[in-house]
Amino acid sequence: MANTATLEIEGKKYEFPLIEGTEKEVAIDIKTLRGATGGYITLDSGYKNTGSCESAITFLDGEKGILRYRGYSIEELAEKADFLEVAYLLIFGELPTSEQLEKFHSDIKAHSVVDDDVKKILDAFPKAAHPMGVLSSLTSALTAFNPESVNVDSEEDMYNAIVRLLGKLPILVAWAMRKKKGLPLYYGDSSLGYVENILKMMFKQPNEDKYVQNPILVNALDKLLILHADHEQNCSTSTVRITGSSHAGLFASISAGISALWGPLHGGANQAVLEMLEAIKEDGGDTKKYMAKAKDKSDPFRLMGFGHRVYKNFDPRARIIKVAADEVLADLGVTDPILDIAKGLEQEALNDEYFVKRKLYPNVDFYSGIIYRAMGIPVEMFTVMFALGRLPGWIAQWREMRLRKEPIGRPRQLYIGETERSFKSISER
Ligand code: CMC
Numbered sequence: 001m002a003n004t005a006t007l008e009i010e011g012k013k014y015e016f017p018l019i020e021g022t023e024k025e026v027a028i029d030i031k032t033l034r035g036a037t038g039g040y041i042t043l044d045s046g047y048k049n050t051g052s053c054e055s056a057i058t059f060l061d062g063e064k065g066i067l068r069y070r071g072y073s074i075e076e077l078a079e080k081a082d083f084l085e086v087a088y089l090l091i092f093g094e095l096p097t098s099e100q101l102e103k104f105h106s107d108i109k110a111h112s113v114v115d116d117d118v119k120k121i122l123d124a125f126p127k128a129a130h131p132m133g134v135l136s137s138l139t140s141a142l143t144a145f146n147p148e149s150v151n152v153d154s155e156e157d158m159y160n161a162i163v164r165l166l167g168k169l170p171i172l173v174a175w176a177m178r179k180k181k182g183l184p185l186y187y188g189d190s191s192l193g194y195v196e197n198i199l200k201m202m203f204k205q206p207n208e209d210k211y212v213q214n215p216i217l218v219n220a221l222d223k224l225l226i227l228h229a230d231h232e233q234n235c236s237t238s239t240v241r242i243t244g245s246s247h248a249g250l251f252a253s254i255s256a257g258i259s260a261l262w263g264p265l266h267g268g269a270n271q272a273v274l275e276m277l278e279a280i281k282e283d284g285g286d287t288k289k290y291m292a293k294a295k296d297k298s299d300p301f302r303l304m305g306f307g308h309r310v311y312k313n314f315d316p317r318a319r320i321i322k323v324a325a326d327e328v329l330a331d332l333g334v335t336d337p338i339l340d341i342a343k344g345l346e347q348e349a350l351n352d353e354y355f356v357k358r359k360l361y362p363n364v365d366f367y368s369g370i371i372y373r374a375m376g377i378p379v380e381m382f383t384v385m386f387a388l389g390r391l392p393g394w395i396a397q398w399r400e401m402r403l404r405k406e407p408i409g410r411p412r413q414l415y416i417g418e419t420e421r422s423f424k425s426i427s428e429r
Contacts, residue, residue, distance in 0.1 A: 087392035111167030174201035230393025305366030
């Protein structure tokens with residue numbers, strides 16, 4: 001492989017080093033571009049061709065449909081690991097031993113409390129508030145109750161901040177849902193596994209002595225959380241890294257990530273998929289009509305849950321989740337007309353020239369909402385569940401960014417506004 005790239009501007013040549021990653025991906029290192037060329041920058045809206053960092057956490061090959069956390073394939077992790085093991089792997093780089101995992105879990109449990117005053121903040125939100133707004137606000141509010149800043153040069157400090165967040169966020173998630181459903185808040189059960197406890201915190205009814213776990217649901221949620229746990233430099237993760245790059249705290253950085261995840265082009269897609277399927281059902285179930293709308297460039301409608309910025313092949317997470325969705329629906333005996341519409345749309349899109357040509361396949365969010373709905377999770381909570389799964393990835397990326405002492409994120413721009421002009425007083429305008 002050549003080790004430099006040459007850029008020619010007005011007859012003058014500039015050399016830039018090529019850097020190769022462990023999976024043979026190659027980047028042109030343009031760190032010296034502005035200085036060397038006297039001010040030229042690159043322009044890349046949406047960062048479609050821009051590597052923002054070097055990272056050792058997640059490898060993704062969108063053309064081949066490969067996703068690996070720390071070298072382990074998503075298929076193997078979804079089948080053999082549990083969410084907490086995956087969280088440890090993502091954050092610290094290696095699978096935990098049983099002692100490490102046990103300590104990790106008990107340290108998380110030790111922090112599975114939220115200051116009672118946080119309840120007052122939750123109370124102040126209207127019942128109709130979107131739980132993503134609630135979650136992002138409460139996560140940010142945690143800073144007020146845990147004001148000491150993390151010394152990133154201390155492994156112990158870093159570890160404590162991480163287990164604290166992993167302990168507290170599920171409580172906020174469960175509370176956001178209980179508030180929506182009008183249920184009293186509940187703290188959870190430290191005798192349970194991480195995911196089992198989340199289910200109990202969300203679903204335990206006030207009149208219920210014993211909450212009975214359904215192993216199929218525990219397994220499905222565990223898988224869903226694993227599949228969402230990291231996805232390299234996506235919109236919310238980049239937001240977490242860029243927020244943290246100003247040395248804002250961990251809670252503040254994660255809160256920013258939750259806000260970025262909220263949008264329908266990113267994590268909000270799972271809610272948007274369900275709403276779209278409902279709308280198609282209400283409209284008589286004519287999938288062809290909606291396929292035509294999705295292809296019509298004068299119509300803003302898009303098939304939610306289809307397409308991905310990096311996967312130009314089947315999203316490997318979608319394959320796994322599709323099987324899990326079938327299992328959950330069979331176990332719960334759910335026959336959902338929404339599912340038939342989903343399957344119909346999927347078949348049509350996979351055989352449609354517009355979708356095939358643009359390599360638009362179903363993504364992870366096309367199926368996740370179907371499982372969440374069958375589990376009894378309200379539609380507005382779907383993106384919150386995504387945030388819960390993505391938490392270890394955000395933490396891992398924040399930790400990596402701080403340990404590598406990355407500089408503050410601060411892109412350039414190409415200014416296209418007015419050139420200098422003189423101020424006119426109001427009577428002259
Ligand atoms: N329905 C119809 N047409 C689409 C769709 C869609 N869902 N997605 C992309 N296209 C078309 C788009 O109109 C464009 O056509 P043309 O080349 O003729 O102009 C072409 O495909 C390329 O699309 P793009 O918008 O340039 O691609 P992008 O990489 O900027 O956007 C995306 C990726 C995920 C935002 C987009 O595919 C989309 O809006 N999908 C629906 C929302 C969705 O499901 N998002 C969840 C992503 S998975 C969860 C996560 O990881 O965040």
